[in-house]
Amino acid sequence: MNHPALTSGRAAVVVGAASGIGLAAAKRFAGLGMKVCLADQNAEALEAAVKAVAAVSKAPADVFGVPTDVADAHAVNCLRDAAYERFGEVAVLMNNAGIGGGGGAWEHPDRWRRLLEVNLWGVINGLQAFASLMIDQGAPCAIVNTGSKQGITNPPGDVAYNTSKAAVKALTEGLAHQLRNLEGGQVSAHLLIPGYTFTGMTARSAEKPAGAWAAEQVVDFMVEAMGKGEFYILCPDNDVSREMDERRIAWAADDLILNRPALSRWHPDYKAAFETFMASGRGAG
Numbered sequence: 110m111n112h113p114a115l116t117s118g119r120a121a122v123v124v125g126a127a128s129g130i131g132l133a134a135a136k137r138f139a140g141l142g143m144k145v146c147l148a149d150q151n152a153e154a155l156e157a158a159v160k161a162v163a164a165v166s167k168a169p170a171d172v173f174g175v176p177t178d179v180a181d182a183h184a185v186n187c188l189r190d191a192a193y194e195r196f197g198e199v200a201v202l203m204n205n206a207g208i209g210g211g212g213g214a215w216e217h218p219d220r221w222r223r224l225l226e227v228n229l230w231g232v233i234n235g236l237q238a239f240a241s242l243m244i245d246q247g248a249p250c251a252i253v254n255t256g257s258k259q260g261i262t263n264p265p266g267d268v269a270y271n272t273s274k275a276a277v278k279a280l281t282e283g284l285a286h287q288l289r290n291l292e293g294g295q296v297s298a299h300l301l302i303p304g305y306t307f308t309g310m311t312a313r314s315a316e317k318p319a320g321a322w323a324a325e326q327v328v329d330f331m332v333e334a335m336g337k338g339e340f341y342i343l344c345p346d347n348d349v350s351r352e353m354d355e356r357r358i359a360w361a362a363d364d365l366i367l368n369r370p371a372l373s374r375w376h377p378d379y380k381a382a383f384e385t386f387m388a389s390g391r392g393a394g
Contacts, residue, residue: 113249117142125206129308144171179231211269228273304346320348
């Protein structure tokens with residue numbers, strides 16, 4: 110059973126829709142008979158994406174695109190206005206736009222700023238623009254924010270990206286709490302946490318690596334999880350199982366509980382202990 114917002118004739122707005130998970134989601138929604146508004150900063154890629162989604166839509170005239178820089182609150186407000194003018198309502202908002210390549214903790218301030226403007230403020234701008242109107246519709250709706258496992262376990266490398274996705278997790282958790290405490294509220298919140306996915310952001314070659322999921326697999330998993338009412342949509346991939354993810358997350362949480370060094374999973378003094386923990390079949394250590 111699908112989430113009640115994913116119903117033929119209702120409308121979805123997908124941000125970051127010109128490629129990858131966003132494009133796969135837009136196609137899936139269109140295939141369900143939904144009206145779809147695609148948004149992306151890349152106008153040329155967005156035009157191609159609209160054609161691709163219209164080709165699988167049961168109502169191609171109900172698919173259109175709005176070039177949008179999610180870092181610009183005014184642009185997101187214009188996106189909202191265009192969607193409501195065209196459709197009269199929005200049942201699904203998918204805040205999926207994201208970029209990487211921020212850098213380390215004290216490096217590249219300009220890249221940090223742009224990454225946070227897109228990955229975090231893009232989601233905030235989407236919520237500020239759409240959430241109240243969706244609540245006021247008085248019908249089942251859903252807001253999906255795309256997070257990352259990197260915002261939970263914080264692997265060394267792109268500290269800026271990890272920071273942005275950790276903030277999206279906290280934001281979406283707070284959103285879910287607010288929504289479920291609204292009297293008569295019918296809007297649900299969901300945090301999509303993809304595994305290793307073959308997209309434009311992650312691809313290192315034209316061929317999908319064996320360990321990666323296709324974007325369509327992520328969307329299939331997302332739709333099924335939304336139908337079950339799940340908030341944390343924690344996706345596996347072809348290399349990492351749900352059990353492995355759970356154990357990595359448990360180890361990361363135990364850094365705080367056991368007062369280990371930060372990111373002890375990658376600390377040489379804890380390498381053997383982490384490997385033993387992963388192989389032991391036990392829960393949090």
